[in-house]
Amino acid sequence: MSTMTAETTQVYRVYIRTSPEAVWDAITKPEWTERYGYQGVADFDLQVGGKANMRPGAGMREFPHVPDTIIDGEFLEVDPPRRLKQTWRMLMDADLAAEGFTTLTYEIESVGEGVTKLTVTHELENAPRNAHVVAGGIEAEGGGGGWAWVLSDLKSVLETGSHMAAG
Amino acid sequence: MGVTDDDRVFKALADPTRRLLLDRLFVRDGRTLTELESELEMTRFGVMKHLKLLEAANLVVTRRSGREKLHYLNPVPIRQIHDRWIDKYTEHRVSALLDLKDELENA
Numbered sequence: 001m002s003t004m005t006a007e008t009t010q011v012y013r014v015y016i017r018t019s020p021e022a023v024w025d026a027i028t029k030p031e032w033t034e035r036y037g038y039q040g041v042a043d044f045d046l047q048v049g050g051k052a053n054m055r056p057g058a059g060m061r062e063f064p065h066v067p068d069t070i071i072d073g074e075f076l077e078v079d080p081p082r083r084l085k086q087t088w089r090m091l092m093d094a095d096l097a098a099e100g101f102t103t104l105t106y107e108i109e110s111v112g113e114g115v116t117k118l119t120v121t122h123e124l125e126n127a128p129r130n131a132h133v134v135a136g137g138i139e140a141e142g143g144g145g146g147w148a149w150v151l152s153d154l155k156s157v158l159e160t161g162s163h164m165a166a167g
Numbered sequence: 168m169g170v171t172d173d174d175r176v177f178k179a180l181a182d183p184t185r186r187l188l189l190d191r192l193f194v195r196d197g198r199t200l201t202e203l204e205s206e207l208e209m210t211r212f213g214v215m216k217h218l219k220l221l222e223a224a225n226l227v228v229t230r231r232s233g234r235e236k237l238h239y240l241n242p243v244p245i246r247q248i249h250d251r252w253i254d255k256y257t258e259h260r261v262s263a264l265l266d267l268k269d270e271l272e273n274a
Contacts, residue, residue, distance in 0.1 A: 007197035011239040013228045014247075015172070119228065136242075148246040155247065 008127070010135060012120045014151040018158045020108045020116050024081035026158055027106055034058070036157040037150030040070055050075045052086040067091050073101065082108055088122070090130055099127040118154075120147055172225070176244045179224035184209065185217050189226060192240035199235050 016023060026032040033042040039057035044050065052073035056066050070092050077085035087101040103123040111117050124131040132138065136146035144150075156162065179185055184207070191206060192198060204214045218238060221227040228241045 007195060007237075009197060009230075009239075011197075011228045011230055011241065012243055013225055013241050014243045015225065121230070145246065148242040149250075151243050152246040152250050156250070 008123065008125045008131065010122045010124060010131065010147065012122075012147045012151055014118050014155050015111070016116050016118060016155045016158050017114055018116055019114070020081040020110050022158060023108050023116050023118050024084075026154060027084065028080075032157075036153040038070075038144055043069070044075075046075065046078050046080075048075055048078055050078075052088070073104070076103070077105075090133065096129055096133065099130050102127050102130060118151070120151065122147065172244065173248060175224040176226065176248065179220050179226055182217070182220075184213075185221055188214070188217055188221060189240055192227070192238060196239050197230075197232075197237040199237060203238065 026036075028042060028044055028046060030042045033040055033054070034057045039059055040054035041057055043053040043055050045052075052071075052075050053069050054071035055068060056070050060066055060070070070090070072089050072091060073087040075084070075086045077083055084106040086104050088104040089099075089101045090096040102125070105121045105123075107117075107119040107121070109117045109119075122134055124134070133143060134146045136144075136148055139145045139149070180189075187207070188203060191203060200211065200215060200218065203218070204211050207214055218227060222229065225244050226241055228239045230237050230239060
């Protein structure tokens with residue numbers, strides 16, 4: 001066996017029957033982000049150094065102690081409709097927030113025949129609790145299925161107009 | 168995509184070596200071909216062939232890190248199957264049971 005360096009980066013990919021522009025909108029526009037996955041409302045200032053925050057959606061606001069901002073961060077790269085890179089910190093819970101900022105990158109690429117490839121790379125160095133959550137580790141406790149669940153739902157919303165996330 | 172996508176996923180999963188490769192990546196993600204090969208009784212070429220099929224099914228995603236090519240387990244296609252099929256059937260079964268309960272209780 002070679003060195004056992006713990007891999008802390010997670011990579012997710014989904015192919016969606018739509019245009020890169022539609023994928024970009026679904027990731028960056030609040031009227032889209034509140035329709036799939038955790039249904040958070042994007043509160044973005046889409047420029048380098050601009051805020052990359054998420055506010056809770058209608059469903060989440062019903063729960064007690066949900067903060068006004070559930071994710072905060074800052075954009076590092078903004079290249080529509082190809083690439084979006086940001087810092088990302090989960091504020092839903094003190095232990096998760098304490099792990100600090102992680103790095104999230106969206107890469108969007110047309111692969112022809114009206115299909116777009118979306119790759120999400122989440123670098124989670126020194127953030128094992130967040131890594132567990134975004135990998136879907138707390139789904140049984142009602143914490144949602146992480147990136148795989150979000151992207152599966154995003155595909156469904158873009159291709160069929162309706163989402164499948166339990167709710 | 169659609170049906171063809173699912174076909175590729177099921178075909179990729181229908182082989183024990185490929186399932187083993189996914190299991191190894193589940194335990195520890197982001198491995199090189201050399202690392203994966205060292206745990207299997209198989210030639211480098213054989214492992215490469217299986218990884219290619221897994222990549223074609225979108226169950227493995229590769230990423231360059233310096234001079235190395237790292238392999239990551241991508242659970243999204245399996246999640247799609249889960250969301251599309253498993254959820255649908257379990258929901259049906261649950262509602263069928265509830266209907267039955269209703270009928271029996273109101274009989």
